[in-house]
Amino acid sequence: MERRNFILTALAALSTLAFTKIKSILPMRTDKGFKVNSGEARFGKHYKMKGVTLNTLDIKISGKDTENDLSVFEQTGLTPNGGPPLHIHPNQDEWFYVIEGDYIFQCGDEKFKLKPGDTIFLPRNVQHAFVQLTEKGKMIVSYLPAGKMEAFFETTDKWTSPPTKKEIAKVFADHDMKVVGPPLKIK
Structure with missing residues (x-):
């Protein structure tokens, strides 16, 4: 009987350990409100989009707060006359x-000029990009669902030299995006 109890206890311990490991890698919805101060990031990390733009996000x-339903970033635009490539x-x-x-944002074949206070919605599966017209800019950017965007910005932040177009396209693809054209140009 002791051997049977030992085996049952060991199986219970292993299943508890497995559940804890699975729980730690799955997105979980936070059950507490939180505040992120101006100029700060949720987990204390400011991401630079090196190679794509010079923007800080x-x-x-976080998607970790919402079971990956939503992520929200504050983007400080430090790339006058620049922006990301046209992508989906x-x-x-x-x-x-x-x-x-x-x-200026492009969504599909349409272009829109945005100024402070303006909002634009870019639906999935529609090509889009933007170009910053002023020396500095700031926007709130949301992704629904969060997808792999936090990991994307973490990856671009690690670049130490300018990536090639091929490397940029690969990193976009690795994070569920597709580059379909060059960045927008101011005419």
Whole structure:
């Protein structure tokens, strides 16, 4: 009987350990409110989009907080006359709110000029990009669902030299995006 109890106890311990490991890698919805101060990031890390732009992104609400339903970033635009390549998110909608600066966004074949206070919604599966018109800018950017965007910004932050177009396309693809054209140019 002792051997049987030992085996049952060992199996119970292993299943508890397995559940704890699985729980630690699965997105969990936070059950507590939180505040992220101005100029700070949710987990204290400011991401630079090296190679794509010079912008800084701060996580304000993480996919880890929302079971990957939503992520929200504050993007400080430090790339006048620049922006990301024309690309598609097949699995995510994207929403921008301009706080500071002027931008031109392309969504599909349409172009929109945005200024502080303006919002633009970019549906999944529609090509889009933006170009920053002013010396500095600031926007709130949301992804629904969060997808792999936090990991994307973490990856671009680690670049130590300018990536090639092929490397940029690969990193986009690795994070569920597809580059379909060059960055927008100011005409």
